[in-house]
Amino acid sequence: MNPKNIKILFASKKIPEASLVAAAKALSVSGGEVNAIAASGNSSFDVQKLKSFFKEHSLGEIPQLHSMEQVDFHTFDLVVYLSDTDELDIYPRLPGNPPMLTWKLDGKGDSREEDLRQILERTHDLFSHGYLDALVTYKRHGDLVLESLxxxxxxxxxxxxxxxxxxxxxxxxxxxxxxxxxxxxxxxxxxxxxxxxxxxxxxxxxxxxxxxxxxxxxxxxxxxxxxxxxxxxxxxxxxxxxxxxxxxxxxxxxxxLRLRRLLTPSTSFHGMIGKDPRMQDLFALIEDVAKSNVPVLILGESGTGKELVASLIHHLSPRKDHLFVPVNCGAIPENLLESELFGHEKGAFTGAIREKRGRFELAHKGTLFLDEIGDLPLPMQVKLLRVLQNGTFERVGGEKTINVDVRIIAATNKDLKEAVRKGEFREDLYYRICVLPITIPPLRERKEDIPLLAIHFLKDALKTTGKRPEDMVISPEAMAILRDYDWPGNVRELQNAIQYALVRCKTRVIAPEHLPASILKSKSRVIEIDRTPRTRGRRPLNLSPEAVKEALIKTGGNKKQAASLLGISRASLYRYLQKNMH
Known part of the structure; x- marks a missing residue:
């Protein structure tokens, strides 16, 4: 049985007749079941002599001769190279390349009829001795292994x-x-x-x-x-x-990687820190929101990081190559707010000595972040609504209508629904900006994130002082105080507290006494901290036996580590033990 769907290339750089004869013989022997192609680097041959040879040996029509430069060897199952010299292989023997047989022709004379007769015999033997059957089996097994991977x-x-x-x-x-x-x-x-x-x-x-x-x-x-x-x-x-x-x-x-992130949530997301489930949900929501182009309203108390969330949405969005323009609506005087948002023409009012582009124009193709939008005056809410509906506005003192393509992200720490009920905020504007609401949980509702954030802020602060992150740690007692505090100022207040403690601490361990007084006063249990002004010489210790015992128990009796936890030197701990604990 002749193998089907096999492609054989008979090629010769110099002898076109040889490749033509071999291809013709292959076609005649296989009954056309094999796709035999003839290629040569030389297209010149005696047509009449070749026709006579084909007729004598019943080879049928002369096949088409292809150029070797245009033939892709990789697409064939077998290459038979015909040469009258000891040429090297015409292509590297690479894995995936077809096997190649080299037939050296040794006939004499210009007619090369002896060579052509040898080709007829070899081509017949190629089919009759089972070589192609073996090639098909080999190729099938090799493809099976490769394709099953x-x-x-x-x-x-x-x-x-x-x-x-x-x-x-x-x-x-x-x-x-x-x-x-x-x-x-x-x-x-x-x-x-x-x-x-x-x-x-x-x-x-x-x-x-x-x-x-x-x-x-x-x-x-x-x-x-x-x-x-x-x-x-x-x-x-x-x-x-x-x-x-x-x-x-x-x-x-x-x-x-996606499943790994779901199973082991990362505590860091583009600069935001949090392992609390609500923060993990927030990270996922930010990624989804960034892909869209609709307005977003970020809700959260002061200091929760609303501008950071807005910036992340922008920088993860298709608009990331254009500007992110923040505006604090509550910080700009009402008489300047319209000019700040929409710009003004030269001479529009006293002091307008030149033309000025507003924030909407600056944010064209990018994102405009309207922070504290709940403080926006009602007249300005009407003008903002028009821009959101039509994408058009006029500068102050101008008549030309300007078109912009801007994504709006707004934020507030107010209850806008209550403001709508009281008539302080337009209902139509509220529904225009609140297409995708995002709520950032306050720090007091995610206590597990406080140690992560505290360590993160400490490392960042140490970088500014040229110290290494391992040069300073927060004691367990100080960390417990941080966890118990309600943080009305949220993440921003925690960052300020760490920076305060870093300034106050002169050892490598931040202890309770180094924390701001406002945090210590708010603690549910009273903690006595030595606030005696520092003087030259040795400072008196203000330790309790209970605190010392707890530190020794936690460190397994290691006095050096216990001293670090207490925020004192090892020598001070030894003196205290000698005087107070017998």
Whole structure:
């Protein structure tokens, strides 16, 4: 049984007659079931002599002769190269490349009829001795292994021409094998398959020791989706370790990373800190909101980080390449607010000595953040509503209508629904800006985040002083006070408290006595802290036996660590123990 769907290339650089005869014989022997192609680097031959030879041996019509320069060897199952010299292989023996037989012709004379007769015999033997059947079995088994892998496999030569691309690679990238084989890797994949880590870009022709063997990279698939893949690279080498190409096994870990984030939530999100479930929900909501273009209303007490959330939404959105323009509606005098938002023409009022663009114009194609929108006067609410509805306005003193494309993010610490009920805020404006409401929980409702935030602020503050993060810690007693406090000023107040303690603390441990008095006074239990002004010489200790015992128990009797927890030196602790605890 002759194998079907097999493509054989009979090629010769100098002898077109040989490749034509071999292809014709293959077609006649297989009954047309094999796709035999003839290619040559030379298209010149004696047509009449070749016709006579074909007729004598019943070879039928002379096949079409292709140019070797235009033939893609990778698309064939077998290449038979016909040569009258000891030429080297016409392409590297790379994995994924078809096997190649080299038939050396040894006939004599210009007619080469002896060579052509040898080709007829060899071509007949190729089919009659089971070689092609074995090739089909080998190819089927090899493809089965390659296509059954869950990992994508891609390989290219030193010119980055892809010659291997399995089914998993098709699934992960969205590209079909036919779209990539034989093409430059960089031309097929937008932004390069390996991103900025392409060894062939950095090194030209990398050797075995110069390749990055394993790394993760972001890949844009054919449908435009961004995927994260992990890659393992293996150089392909020939004799004498000569580099021939690279094969990469890669795996899509996009979903794995998403699930990992769900199972082990990150405590940090683009500068925001929080492991509380409400903060984790907030992080996810910010990502979703950033993808849309509708107005957002951020609700939260003073100091919760409303402007940070607004900035994150902007910088994660498609508008990130344009300006984020913040405006504090409560901080601008009412008589200047219209000019600040919409701009003014030269001479519009006393002091308008030049034309000025307003915040809406500055935020064109970007985001305008209206902080404390609850403080906006009613007349200005009407003008703002018009801009939100039509995207148009006029500058103060101007007649020209200006069109803008601006996303509005508003924020307030007030109850706008109550303000609407009292007639202090327009109902139509409220529903215009409150398409996507986001509520930031106050710090007192997420106590578990206080230690994370305190340590984060301490590290940030230490950087400004040139100290290392490990140079200072917060004692358990001080941390307990921070956790118990209600934080009416929220995250901003906590940050200020850490900066205050850092200034007051002269040791490496922040103790309760270093915290602001307002925090200590609000504690439910009384704590006595020595507030005696510092003088030269030794400062008297104001420790309780209970505090010392607790510190020793927590440190397992280690006096050095206990002294650090108490915010005193080890020598001071020894003196206290000698005097007070027998």
């Amino acid at each position: 869950n990992e994508g496999i891609i390989a290219h030569d030193l010119k980055r021409r892809i010659f291997l691309f399995n089914r998993a690679a098709e699934r992960i990238t969205g590209f079909n094998k036919e779209e990539v084989l034989g093409k430059d890797c960089h031309e097929v994949f937008p932004g390069k398959f390996c991103g900025e880590k392409c060894s062939f870009c950095r090194l030209g022709t990398p050797g075995l020791d110069e390749l990055d063997k394993e790394y993760s990279v972001s890949l844009v698939s054919k449908d435009g989706k961004k995927r994260t893949i992990t890659m393992n690279l293996f150089p392909i080498e020939g004799p004498n370790k000569k580099p021939l190409g690279v094969v990469a096994a890669f795996r899509d870990i996009t979903e794995e």
